[in-house]
Amino acid sequence: MGGELGEGLVVARVCLGCGRMVGGADAMLEAYRFGVSEGPHRWPWMPAYHREAVHVYGGSLPWTYQRDIAKLFGDCLSAMAQWLIPSELAEDWAIVTAYMREAAGSIEDWLASVGPRLDRSEVAGSAEPATDTPSPFDDIAPTASSGTRGASGEPAANAPRVVHWDALAGLTTQDGTRRLKNACVAVIGHLDVETPRSLETSERLVLQRLVSGAAIATVASEMGYSERQMYRELSRLWDKLGVSGRAAGVHKATVEGLID
Structure with a gap:
């Protein structure tokens, strides 16, 4: 590169x-x-x-x-x-x-x-017009029943980020x-990413279990975490490895020999 x-x-x-x-x-x-x-x-x-x-x-x-x-x-x-x-x-x-x-x-x-x-x-940064000049958005002003969607039918900027x-x-x-x-x-x-810091024993164990195909809920139970705590631990681990999530973390651990 x-x-x-x-x-x-x-x-x-x-x-x-x-x-x-x-x-x-x-x-x-x-x-x-x-x-x-x-x-x-x-x-x-x-x-x-x-x-x-x-x-x-x-x-x-x-x-x-x-x-x-x-x-x-x-x-x-x-x-x-x-x-x-x-x-x-x-x-x-x-x-x-x-x-x-x-x-x-x-x-x-x-x-x-x-x-x-x-x-x-x-x-x-939009604001209400200072004069009585009609706004180009006046004909699509949201109604009380529109919820998180504008009257145009498109999702509003603060709509839930849910993909179908x-x-x-x-x-x-x-x-x-x-x-x-x-x-x-x-x-x-x-991709050339920074060499990760040394992994702790518990982190290696988590990676080994994920590489073996274990579900996150199962790993959480084995490690004594709630699922929410496990996801927080995984987020820190992915940051440490310089990857974006489980698939990339498992791949990196496998190809770079980060686990026994």
Whole structure:
């Protein structure tokens, strides 16, 4: 990698973007396990999938959150375009960058199309007009029954950040979702991250159990933690390893020999 683009913050941001994708893929794979049927788009990094997926995001996520995701993916793409990668990672790299490019582009197009219809409460720094001049938002002012959604039907900026993973899973396939996840994990594993500090015995034990496939609830019970405490401990462990979550942490522990 080299140069400023190899600095830890940039690499960590790319890991964060890939980690978001791993988390989403895991949620979609869970939806399939609960009986969600596969959809028409075999590969979730292709344009046809994202043309439909963006409407799922639009119906469930605040527009500000979508804007931030598009920016995150855009930043990742800018960095990844300048990094040299080994030939064996080329296909995984292409899948990850294709997903980020299509996701960011579809979100930006969606925001551009619905922007004029956004609820006035979503516009940063907006204020009531000082005169009697009609506001362009007057015809979509929220009503008492609109809850966290503007009258336009789009989610307000403070709406709950809940993604309908079952709906997204219904647009693509299990094989495609799993391939996307594996590509993200491979990219995360390749990135030059700071060598982690020495792991404590308890941290190694947690990693060993997770690598073996144990559920987090099971590990929590074995370690004497509540599930909430276990998640806090895991969050600290992922930060220590410089990864974004369980999948990346397990992969790093395995390929770098961090556990016995």
